[in-house]
Amino acid sequence: NAGVTQTPKFRVLKTGQSMTLLCAQDMNHEYMYWYRQDPGMGLRLIHYSVGEGTTAKGEVPDGYNVSRLKKQNFLLGLESAAPSQTSVYFCASSYSTYRRPSYEQYFGPGTRLTVT
Amino acid sequence: GQSLEQPSEVTAVEGAIVQINCTYQTSGFYGLSWYQQHDGGAPTFLSYNALDGLEETGRFSSFLSRSDSYGYLLLQELQMKDSASYFCASGGGYSTLTFGKGTMLLVSP
Numbered sequence: 001n002a003g004v005t006q007t008p009k010f011r012v013l014k015t016g017q018s019m020t021l022l023c024a025q026d027m028n029h030e031y032m033y034w035y036r037q038d039p040g041m042g043l044r045l046i047h048y049s050v051g052e053g054t055t056a057k058g059e060v061p062d063g064y065n066v067s068r069l070k071k072q073n074f075l076l077g078l079e080s081a082a083p084s085q086t087s088v089y090f091c092a093s094s095y096s097t098y099r100r101p102s103y104e105q106y107f108g109p110g111t112r113l114t115v116t
Numbered sequence: 117g118q119s120l121e122q123p124s125e126v127t128a129v130e131g132a133i134v135q136i137n138c139t140y141q142t143s144g145f146y147g148l149s150w151y152q153q154h155d156g157g158a159p160t161f162l163s164y165n166a167l168d169g170l171e172e173t174g175r176f177s178s179f180l181s182r183s184d185s186y187g188y189l190l191l192q193e194l195q196m197k198d199s200a201s202y203f204c205a206s207g208g209g210y211s212t213l214t215f216g217k218g219t220m221l222l223v224s225p
């Protein structure tokens with residue numbers, strides 16, 4: 001099992017460009033999450049999904065969109081990148097369900113994004 | 117909203133015991149998790165406390181006191197490989213997590 005994988009690992013964008021980050025998990029998890037991590041700020045939740053076809057906003061959703069068309073994939077989009085979106089982006093998944101919540105999340109290796 | 121406070125850095129020597137504290141102010145609190153992160157890599161889950169008391173997993177233990185809005189992670193028999201950042205995180209609805217800013221643990225020989 002690969003666990004949680006993220007594509008790409010690194011990316012440099014110019015201001016105003018768009019891109020999509022892909023997260024895939026092979027653990028049949030229902031819940032998936034996107035975080036960003038900035039120096040000294042810890043991880044902050046951008047968006048999350050509790051199942052195929054669902055998405056919800058987290059703590060810092062502005063400037064990002066997400067889609068969960070397939071259970072195993074969770075995509076994070078930046079429509080018009082800004083320097084403030086320079087960060088490390090982590091995807092995570094959890095075997096949590098509505099009836100059996102879990103706070104154990106499995107993280108991918110991260111995508112290091114620089115916006116110039 | 118939710119906020120968690122933890123020390124930014126802790127130092128210790130190999131073989132020692134270290135405690136990393138976490139205080140929180142949250143609404144809709146379900147429990148406290150702890151994660152470890154090496155050199156900016158993928159965070160990994162260490163423990164979760166839903167109820168007051170001590171949970172032990174090998175060399176690591178985690179404690180929660182809901183009445184004091186306080187928890188800690190205890191690391192025993194420290195090893196060099198324990199040098200990493202440690203994050204406390206409060207659990208919310210839909211199994212979401214709000215993370216503290218992290219504590220960098222430096223273990224010296």
